[in-house]
Amino acid sequence: MDKALLSRTAAGMVAKGRGLLAADESSGTCEKRFKSVGVECTEPNRRAYRGLLFGTPGMEQFVSGVILFEETIRQKSDDGVPFAEALARKGVIPGIKVDKGAKDLALCPGEKVTEGLDGLRERLAEYFKLGARFAKWRAVITIGQGIPTHTCLYANAHALARYAALCQEASIVPVVEPEVLLDGDHTIERCEEVTEATLRATYAALAAHNVSFEHTILKASMVVSGKDCARQAGVDEVAERTVRVLKRTVPAAQPGIVFLSGGQSDVDATAHLNAMAAMPGLPWPLTFSYSRALQNPALNAWRGQPGNVAAAQKAFHHRARMNGLACQGKWTAALEKQAA
Numbered sequence: 001m002d003k004a005l006l007s008r009t010a011a012g013m014v015a016k017g018r019g020l021l022a023a024d025e026s027s028g029t030c031e032k033r034f035k036s037v038g039v040e041c042t043e044p045n046r047r048a049y050r051g052l053l054f055g056t057p058g059m060e061q062f063v064s065g066v067i068l069f070e071e072t073i074r075q076k077s078d079d080g081v082p083f084a085e086a087l088a089r090k091g092v093i094p095g096i097k098v099d100k101g102a103k104d105l106a107l108c109p110g111e112k113v114t115e116g117l118d119g120l121r122e123r124l125a126e127y128f129k130l131g132a133r134f135a136k137w138r139a140v141i142t143i144g145q146g147i148p149t150h151t152c153l154y155a156n157a158h159a160l161a162r163y164a165a166l167c168q169e170a171s172i173v174p175v176v177e178p179e180v181l182l183d184g185d186h187t188i189e190r191c192e193e194v195t196e197a198t199l200r201a202t203y204a205a206l207a208a209h210n211v212s213f214e215h216t217i218l219k220a221s222m223v224v225s226g227k228d229c230a231r232q233a234g235v236d237e238v239a240e241r242t243v244r245v246l247k248r249t250v251p252a253a254q255p256g257i258v259f260l261s262g263g264q265s266d267v268d269a270t271a272h273l274n275a276m277a278a279m280p281g282l283p284w285p286l287t288f289s290y291s292r293a294l295q296n297p298a299l300n301a302w303r304g305q306p307g308n309v310a311a312a313q314k315a316f317h318h319r320a321r322m323n324g325l326a327c328q329g330k331w332t333a334a335l336e337k338q339a340a
């Protein structure tokens with residue numbers, strides 16, 4: 001465990017004005033995203049698309065690190081340079097998704113537990129050799145009638161803690177992601193309650209497994225109204241509730257917190273982050289680790305056509321720049337309208 005390296009990596013990930021690009025969609029998720037724009041989900045297409053994003057001129061101003069998928073960390077750019085190396089040359093830290101996905105949790109209808117601990121020590125050693133300096137593991141918490149259960153929260157927290165400990169042992173910074181889904185008609189009050197319980201369970205497990213908070217990054221979901229709830233909370237309410245829960249549960253020793261976008265609109269994800277980052281006296285830097293909210297416009301512009309690469313890169317650059325401003329509380333709706 002190289003603590004100096006872990007500290008450097010974690011500080012770099014949440015450096016001022018920068019955040020993470022989540023490009024670690026599994027081939028199944030990628031298929032869904034590609035299908036929405038009529039692109040066949042083949043290995044060459046996945047490589048072309050990721051190459052487009054990573055090759056966007058100037059993206060490194062706003063993007064501190066990229067979360068790669070297992071397949072992507074083994075792929076190369078058009079110049080024949082492994083993606084991880086090409087990113088590192090630009091000062092962008094390569095990361096890797098290491099979980100094997102959320103599976104049905106036995107005897108807990110409607111709930112999931114994330115798998116992937118078997119053989120993880122060996123896989124982490126290999127990913128380190130391939131250039132990965134941080135990792136991601138996503139747990140999924142669903143809100144519904146009588147759920148989440150205590151069983152689900154603790155099963156997921158336990159897996160996150162074992163994953164995080166293995167990462168630190170391998171000198172890889174763990175991104176700990178317990179995502180509370182926004183699907184459902186629940187209120188924002190209910191989301192706040194569940195998010196607090198989820199984070200309490202997660203931090204209790206991390207402590208029980210000797211995980212060093214100084215070398216851990218939390219990837220949090222924001223406290224928002226359920227997608228189908230009649231009352232949709234505004235930007236300020238989302239920001240206040242999210243920061244309140246984080247302050248109650250996340251140790252100040254942690255180097256930073258990044259957020260997922262979770263199906264929010266691109267601009268909502270930016271506006272929410274901006275409102276939180278603008279709050280005075282926060283104990284940790286807050287930034288983004290978005291997949292959809294960074295990539296949607298680029299994917300729509302690309303549509304699998306080589307002739308659209310420049311337009312897609314421009315769209316991606318714009319979203320990255322907007323979020324780079326938002327994580328400093330410097331974004332405005334007016335800037336949003338300026339051409340990329």
Ligand code: 13P
Nearest residue numbers: 022260261262290291292
């Ligand atoms: P979204 O920003 O699309 O929610 O994805 C982030 C992520 O990495 C989920 O694990």
